[in-house]
Amino acid sequence: QLTANIQNYHFNHILLNAAGVMCQTTTELDTVLTSKYTGSVVTKSATPAVRPGNPSPRYYELNHGLGTINSMGLPNEGFDYYMNYVSAKKTDKPIFFSIAGLSKQENIDMLHQLQDADFDGLIELNLSCPNVPGKPQTGYDFEATEQILTEAFAFFTKPLGVKLPPYFDIVHFDDIAAVLNKFPLAFVNTINSIGNGLVIDENTDTVVIKPKAGFGGIGGTLVKATALANVRALRNRLNTTIKIIGTGGVTTGRDVYDHILCGADLVEVGSQLAIEGINVFERLETELTEILTAKGYTSLDDVRGQLKVI
Numbered sequence: 048q049l050t051a052n053i054q055n056y057h058f059n060h061i062l063l064n065a066a067g068v069m070c071q072t073t074t075e076l077d078t079v080l081t082s083k084y085t086g087s088v089v090t091k092s093a094t095p096a097v098r099p100g101n102p103s104p105r106y107y108e109l110n111h112g113l114g115t116i117n118s119m120g121l122p123n124e125g126f127d128y129y130m131n132y133v134s135a136k137k138t139d140k141p142i143f144f145s146i147a148g149l150s151k152q153e154n155i156d157m158l159h160q161l162q163d164a165d166f167d168g169l170i171e172l173n174l175s176c177p178n179v180p181g182k183p184q185t186g187y188d189f190e191a192t193e194q195i196l197t198e199a200f201a202f203f204t205k206p207l208g209v210k211l212p213p214y215f216d217i218v219h220f221d222d223i224a225a226v227l228n229k230f231p232l233a234f235v236n237t238i239n240s241i242g243n244g245l246v247i248d249e250n251t252d253t254v255v256i257k258p259k260a261g262f263g264g265i266g267g268t269l270v271k272a273t274a275l276a277n278v279r280a281l282r283n284r285l286n287t288t289i290k291i292i293g294t295g296g297v298t299t300g301r302d303v304y305d306h307i308l309c310g311a312d313l314v315e316v317g318s319q320l321a322i323e324g325i326n327v328f329e330r331l332e333t334e335l336t337e338i339l340t341a342k343g344y345t346s347l348d349d350v351r352g353q354l355k356v357i
């Protein structure tokens with residue numbers, strides 16, 4: 048069956064939304080959570096206070112299904128809104144609560160509140176938002192990453208994972224894995240968008256989004272190869288106790304299968320969920336099942352991490 052586990056949390060399906068897509072309001076969160084084909088939902092990355100985000104247009108779909116560019120700027124309803132949502136929710140699915148403080152202290156403060164709350168789910172610390180002007184991605188600063196995890200694990204005992212930016216250098220894979228292996232992380236989620244791409248409208252010679260003069264995070268088909276490389280490189284380097292959520296470039300069942308081949312336990316859908324809507328999960332699960340059946344596999348354990356090299 049198409050199931051997965053992270054620590055003591057069981058997922059009856061392996062697909063869910065990527066943070067940021069279809070997860071800002073309670074209506075959107077319920078849509079993903081109650082789908083028959085999702086294993087869970089991850090909440091929009093929360094900041095302590097409500098944020099309207101960057102000016103529009105701030106999201107754009109490229110032609111030919113190539114992918115998306117966005118510079119949302121962390122629009123969210125604020126930490127308390129998501130805490131109220133998960134506290135009131137009756138569900139068998141383990142929820143991921145995503146946080147993205149604008150400073151280390153904001154993250155530590157939110158982690159303290161999560162530690163002290165009744166919330167029984169998983170926490171995703173987002174170290175990779177590329178879209179807030181003046182705020183670098185923590186995941187590209189290995190010392191800052193080690194520092195925040197050191198402070199967090201000094202008191203935090205719930206299942207905690209990190210959302211990482213994509214890395215592009217073998218030494219960087221080695222360096223980030225060495226930092227992450229020092230901590231009892233429940234999972235690593237890779238990748239966030241490829242930060243600060245630039246898309247041009249060929250009719251008008253202009254940028255397609257307004258914030259940051261058109262620079263924004265790239266997702267969808269364009270990022271699949273980078274996502275698979277990051278899943279594979281981290282699976283080969285991280286402690287086996289750290290599960291991997293594969294995110295990036297998933298538009299078909301074959302893409303889900305490829306993430307699993309590289310070592311992913313759960314697989315998230317961002318751009319294609321925004322483009323296609325909630326029915327994407329049924330289609331992807333059907334396509335994945337057809338591939339597994341054709342290959343004669345009955346369990347994802349036969350596939351996970353089994354990528355062949357030549």
Ligand code: DHB
Binds near residue numbers: 067120239264
């Ligand atoms: C936003 C984008 C991200 O990639 C992220 O991790 C968090 C927030 C945003 O622009 O809202």
